[in-house]
Amino acid sequence: MSLKQVVNSGDYFTIPMSDGRQAVCQVIWIGKNSSGQKFKRVFAFCVLSVGDEKDIPEKVSYLSFQDHMGTYEVIFTAVDKLFSGDWPVIGSGPIVDQKMVNFEFNMAGNLYLRGEFVKVLPSEEYKNYLTMGISGYVLVDRLLSQH
Template sequence: MQAGDIFYIPMEDGRFAISQVIWLGAESKEQKFKKIFAFAVLSIGNDQKIPEDQNYLVFSDHRGEFKVIFTAVDHLKAGEWPILQRGVVSDASLRGLEFNMAGTLYRGGNPVRVLDIDEYQDHILMGVSGFALVERFLQQH
């Protein structure tokens, strides 16, 4: 597995979420986040066809809109979310993913600096979603 890999998530309603690995936590310093990965969704539909359009779907929760979802790597590693092909992260702003985790800014899983409170909203928040919550996000489309 590597950043850029395109995979699908079988959804409870029979559809498929074609998704792309944005970042693997195993890349983090001292493998602090080794059991987590981040992905974005390219499309949701009735087949496993990779869309030509590489724009990521937008989801929402109580914090607002987001494109990147963090979850456990288990289903990906076990093949329950099969990889369809290798790829590259097309959104330049997501390469070397930066995120806020507990007030610290991380780049590629490595700590950069402590954020001022007023900077929190400027960065993707790492909120690790369980698989049931991932399904709920996917059902928004």
């Protein structure tokens, strides 16, 4: 029986990339902490650095990524590699960006605050909120390769 890594919002972790580099990231939100565990297999994170270093940068700022939907800082993916320790936790710290502390996202036209349902969004408001799009691990690696 394998032990699961304990992970909390604010924890820093590394993602080993296919090109040999490391991404240093911070957990923003873990879905299993939402009431009803509707999002129990998903978490959201931001990336602080991509390179050869595994250290947490002194100044926390998040990298941006591009895809067909535009520019964003938050990546949603499955929890398996994080909880298994394949993506090891290397420390913990406060989430300093206020919009990440009050983490809101749109999932299927519903607005959630830290995973708790707030309201149904009118379609004209969809663009005002981050859309939850779950990235597979290969896509995570491709996104990280933008840096």
